[in-house]
Amino acid sequence: MAAPRSPAWNKAPFGNSYDAVARYSCSLPHFCDWIRRGTLQNFPRDPTLDELFEAASAARQNAYAPYSRFKVAASIRTPSGSIYCGVNVESASFPVGTCAEAGAIAAMALAGERVIAEILIVGDGDALVTPCGACRQRIFEFAGGGDPRVHVAGPGGVRTSFSLRLLLPHAFGPNLMPP
Numbered sequence: 001m002a003a004p005r006s007p008a009w010n011k012a013p014f015g016n017s018y019d020a021v022a023r024y025s026c027s028l029p030h031f032c033d034w035i036r037r038g039t040l041q042n043f044p045r046d047p048t049l050d051e052l053f054e055a056a057s058a059a060r061q062n063a064y065a066p067y068s069r070f071k072v073a074a075s076i077r078t079p080s081g082s083i084y085c086g087v088n089v090e091s092a093s094f095p096v097g098t099c100a101e102a103g104a105i106a107a108m109a110l111a112g113e114r115v116i117a118e119i120l121i122v123g124d125g126d127a128l129v130t131p132c133g134a135c136r137q138r139i140f141e142f143a144g145g146g147d148p149r150v151h152v153a154g155p156g157g158v159r160t161s162f163s164l165r166l167l168l169p170h171a172f173g174p175n176l177m178p179p
C-alpha cells in the first residue's frame with residue numbers, strides 16, 4: 001500500500017513559524033539561533049524528498065519494535081539516485097537492538113554504495129525523531145566528505161531538516177584516520 005503523499009513539509013505540525021519550531025525543538029538558545037539563521041528554511045516542495053519519505057513510511061510498517069512500540073524507519077538516497085531503507089529492530093536483550101539508520105546504511109553498503117547524499121528518518125510522537133548520537137557518527141562515516149541533509153519526518157510528512165555538520169560538529173571520521 002502506498003504511503004500517503006507528504007504535505008508541503010514546511011506546513012507540518014509546527015506551522016510556518018521558525019520561532020515555534022525553535023521553541024519546540026530545543027530550549028538551548030544557541031540552537032534556536034542556528035534555526036533562525038537558516039538551518040531550517042522554507043524550502044520549496046521537493047518531489048524527490050516526497051519519494052524518500054514514502055519509501056521510509058512504507059518500510060516503517062515492518063519495523064520490529066515489540067518492546068518500545070516506537071517504530072522508526074530511515075531511507076537513504078545515494079548520489080546514484082538509489083534509495084535504501086532500514087527499520088529499527090529491537091531485542092529482548094535490549095542493548096542488542098539496532099537503529100533504523102544502521103539498517104539503511106547496511107543495505108546501502110550491501111549494494112556496494114558508500115556515500116549518503118541525504119537521509120530521512122520517520123517516527124511518531126510529538127518530539128522530532130532525530131538520529132541518536134551513534135547514528136550521527138554512522139552517517140558521518142558515509143558522508144563522503146560532504147554534508148548530507150538529515151530530514152526528520154513524522155507520519156504526516158517531513159517536519160524539518162538539518163545538515164549533518166550541525167548535528168555532529170567537529171566530528172571524528174575517516175578523514176582523520178592515519179593512512
Ligand SMILES: [Zn+2]
Binds near residue numbers: 099
Ligand atoms: Zn541510532
